[in-house]
Amino acid sequence: MAETRYQRRKEERPDEIAEAAFDVFSEHGYAGARVDEVARKAGVSKGLLYLYFKTKEELFKAVVMRVISPRMDALIERLSTSEQSAEEFLRGPLTQFMQQLPRSRARVVIKLMISDGSRHPDLVDFYWESVASKGLALISSIIERGVSSGEFRKTAVSELPQLVIAPMMVATVWKIVFADRSLDTDRLVSTHIDMLVSYLKTERSKTR
Amino acid sequence: MAETRYQRRKEERPDEIAEAAFDVFSEHGYAGARVDEVARKAGVSKGLLYLYFKTKEELFKAVVMRVISPRMDALIERLSTSEQSAEEFLRGPLTQFMQQLPRSRARVVIKLMISDGSRHPDLVDFYWESVASKGLALISSIIERGVSSGEFRKTAVSELPQLVIAPMMVATVWKIVFADRSLDTDRLVSTHIDMLVSYLKTERSKTR
Amino acid sequence: MAETRYQRRKEERPDEIAEAAFDVFSEHGYAGARVDEVARKAGVSKGLLYLYFKTKEELFKAVVMRVISPRMDALIERLSTSEQSAEEFLRGPLTQFMQQLPRSRARVVIKLMISDGSRHPDLVDFYWESVASKGLALISSIIERGVSSGEFRKTAVSELPQLVIAPMMVATVWKIVFADRSLDTDRLVSTHIDMLVSYLKTERSKTR
Amino acid sequence: MAETRYQRRKEERPDEIAEAAFDVFSEHGYAGARVDEVARKAGVSKGLLYLYFKTKEELFKAVVMRVISPRMDALIERLSTSEQSAEEFLRGPLTQFMQQLPRSRARVVIKLMISDGSRHPDLVDFYWESVASKGLALISSIIERGVSSGEFRKTAVSELPQLVIAPMMVATVWKIVFADRSLDTDRLVSTHIDMLVSYLKTERSKTR
DNA sequence: AATGAATGAGTATTCATTCAT
DNA sequence: CATGAATGAATACTCATTCAT
Incomplete structure (x- = not known):
């Protein structure tokens, strides 16, 4: 549909990903969290996540x-x-x-x-x-x-x-x-x- | 020879392993802890560790x-x-x-x-x-x-x-x-x- | 304004891209080269690069x-x-x-x-x-x-x-x-x- | 069969892996070689390969x-x-x-x-x-x-x-x-x- | 009992390629 | 034409668990 891919602005992506990451880190801690799950919860591909956050570590810090x-x-x-x-x-x-x-x-x-x-x-x-x-x-x-x-x-x-x-x-x-x-x-x-x-x-x- | 020590250890092994595991879980949490490190710190092989504790989960519970x-x-x-x-x-x-x-x-x-x-x-x-x-x-x-x-x-x-x-x-x-x-x-x-x-x-x- | 340059570039684009690709393949070989780097060095978007060269393979051949x-x-x-x-x-x-x-x-x-x-x-x-x-x-x-x-x-x-x-x-x-x-x-x-x-x-x- | 897992000595493993790696690097170069293929050709799991060679880089150097x-x-x-x-x-x-x-x-x-x-x-x-x-x-x-x-x-x-x-x-x-x-x-x-x-x-x- | 070599599923990360705008 | 956000398959590497010895 037209509602998918480009509907959400790129400016919002980091926030959306960080939001999902917040939930996942919150539940599993750093070591137990899976980047896959963050991406899935944020509704984006893993590749995109890595476009905004270079590593899991960086994502974690950003979230905190x-x-x-x-x-x-x-x-x-x-x-x-x-x-x-x-x-x-x-x-x-x-x-x-x-x-x-x-x-x-x-x-x-x-x-x-x-x-x-x-x-x-x-x-x-x-x-x-x-x-x-x-x-x-x-x-x-x-x-x-x-x-x-x-x-x-x-x-x-x-x-x-x-x-x-x-x-x-x-x-x-x-x-x-x-x-x-x-x-x-x-x-x-x-x-x-x-x-x-x-x-x-x-x-x-x-x-x- | 080393028999006494060996005999004694046999019974203390689970304790020694749990002790090592305590340190490792303490430092890294459950997800971040590695069974290898526990075995190494306990001075036993991984195989032996698994003889006493069937899974990492069980080891964790035992330790706590x-x-x-x-x-x-x-x-x-x-x-x-x-x-x-x-x-x-x-x-x-x-x-x-x-x-x-x-x-x-x-x-x-x-x-x-x-x-x-x-x-x-x-x-x-x-x-x-x-x-x-x-x-x-x-x-x-x-x-x-x-x-x-x-x-x-x-x-x-x-x-x-x-x-x-x-x-x-x-x-x-x-x-x-x-x-x-x-x-x-x-x-x-x-x-x-x-x-x-x-x-x-x-x-x-x-x-x- | 920038029209002249823009016009000129349009025809030279494939050359510019191939030139950049030459440098990148030269330095990293085929497998080690990244299309991103070629595009960046050529000063064009990846999308445009793919307009002129359908695949990395084709780009490589063209360059050689x-x-x-x-x-x-x-x-x-x-x-x-x-x-x-x-x-x-x-x-x-x-x-x-x-x-x-x-x-x-x-x-x-x-x-x-x-x-x-x-x-x-x-x-x-x-x-x-x-x-x-x-x-x-x-x-x-x-x-x-x-x-x-x-x-x-x-x-x-x-x-x-x-x-x-x-x-x-x-x-x-x-x-x-x-x-x-x-x-x-x-x-x-x-x-x-x-x-x-x-x-x-x-x-x-x-x-x- | 009894001919599998433990038949080959651990002393031979690094050689066998390096031998396979030699073939793979030879064919694909460093960047193009896949560690998976090396392991497969050596007839071992990826895990074992990494037991002997800490990184692809180290494997490469060892091979050369x-x-x-x-x-x-x-x-x-x-x-x-x-x-x-x-x-x-x-x-x-x-x-x-x-x-x-x-x-x-x-x-x-x-x-x-x-x-x-x-x-x-x-x-x-x-x-x-x-x-x-x-x-x-x-x-x-x-x-x-x-x-x-x-x-x-x-x-x-x-x-x-x-x-x-x-x-x-x-x-x-x-x-x-x-x-x-x-x-x-x-x-x-x-x-x-x-x-x-x-x-x-x-x-x-x-x-x- | 005890070892540690061996496994393989799992995990972070990369990168060629596509496509809505 | 032109962009670069977005994808996902691929890839290096890890680690709990097993098992021949």
Whole structure:
């Protein structure tokens, strides 16, 4: 039919292929993914795939970066310009972000970092620089802001932003491993934040 | 002559092979691991490996189960029979357990569950039944015990034991992905437990 | 505007493509050459290339014949109509021809005959008929002419014109294989002709 | 049957494979040869071939070197220790060597050097060092010996040993390209040597 | 029990050729 | 005419698994 071959623009091809690759890598990891399956899912021939991505490796990197890139800068931009109090920030935008992440495509990136990061160190570096370090720094700065303004007391949390995102991590891993076993991840996150804020605002320190 | 060693090895062979396989699967995941490398690392021929493990799949399962099996039952046994108060339990044995896990072999099991669980659902089931569900149930029961005894107030944490182990998860994933980037995982865990206990003991609830 | 160039090119396109193909086949041989590279070097699209040459095979043949065709007929024409003595012919035009051949495009044809002739027997036939047999016949006839006129004595050389062109062959192969290792191919040819003439003119036969 | 799989020793496998590869490379050149065909001709699976030769490239090199290596050293040894006069050497052992080469396996090496040398420069270097330079040096030294002993006069041939082997080259190329067209290559060689000796012994120099 | 040579189905990648535009 | 996106058969290479010894 006239609907086939040339109907889709070449500009869209890389996206379509990357999209299919995202699914396949997501399901099988790097080593387990087959380029054939990517091509089939994208509805293109293997030859065309290789026209846009020179190797499976390059395809993998493109796929991961495609998910990472736009996401974090936008988010950090949005979050850091907020005028809210630290508590409002934690309870509002950060909670929302952490609640949606386990359901988002970013979940797949986390899975791929865990499963294939060791053999793609440059991807890990990229992830660290553009996502992890920035995100953690943002959280630290929010906590610090709360401390400066007298909203929060001084705790080890300032230096351990990983503590803030912990429930998101559990929720994400849970979704990856136990997808079918139910867990109210939203409540997990909000309860954690509740606990955290409570901890940060408590008068008498109980840190050992 | 070498008979003693030879005799001894005969019985230890499966262990040695599984040990080597553990390393290899740990490094490359299921799909990326090569049976050749396992045999080489174990110092046996491929033929012998296949005498003990009929397929790569079976080897994989054996390896994972070998790490899972003894670990959890013993732990749960030990923990559940303790006579401590809930807080003592959380601050003592549980903290220690969570602190050492990211450094232990169990870290590898977590990595493999994340990376290859989806294609080995029976392994996930096994992991769920023998480790995850039991561990989470234990934590819930400890919290509940604290609530019953008046040590803790009633919170959502009772139903969200994942909240308790969250820092362990973050620490584990961190070690897997960012091995070389430093993080004081012990402090992460202890601070979290501190926060948790503080939350559980607070008079005025702030749960939404 | 660019019309003139465009118009001109239209007629020259096959030539330009064949020219590019000559370079590529020359460098990589038939099997190793890529049509893509030919098109790129010719500055045309692959589609256009296939408009003029239906297959890679056909392109190859066209390229080889293009070099063969005009060359030999002209040469033989020129040589055979000469009024020179046999010795003058050997020392003059033939020496010049043999000296320049290893540097000329014909060298490439020889290379291609050697490397790919076996899979293009019709090309070999064509080469034989239009170049090799004619050239050798010409040389034989010159020698014969010298014998008839009493200039030369009767030797096996008359029936072995390959003996006359031997230094050209060595020089050509040398250039192909040992391009960077120096060899005075001109002197090689002239010394050989000197030796040949001396042999043909000697009174007392020393042939065994 | 019992005659299959394990009947041939593993020590013979590389030889058998290289033998088959020799035929295939000989016929198709490097780029045109298919590893599958080599394996099929050798009567082994592709997997086994790759057990002995890591890449097609390595197989190619092994094949070429296998033909080159033993041949030349032995020959040069034999030739250089001879007690013959220079003329006897040229008319005897050298003539025989040059006569048999176009029929021997060395012919294939020459073909491969011409067709694929440019993309395997290390092979060319190896060929140069272990065959070409040694062989030419040997010939030069024989001529020189004749000159020193007063057997030959001083000519340019001393510095152009390529002149001596020229008929062998023509014969070899002829066999490669025009296999089916008859040429008395033995007579070609002997006539050339006759001419050469005659030239070297002539009183009055006719060199330009 | 133990070996490792051998297999062959599978996988990434290439490249001559086509064809919608 | 002209393009170059698209195809798919071919090709180098890998790896889980087998089996003669």
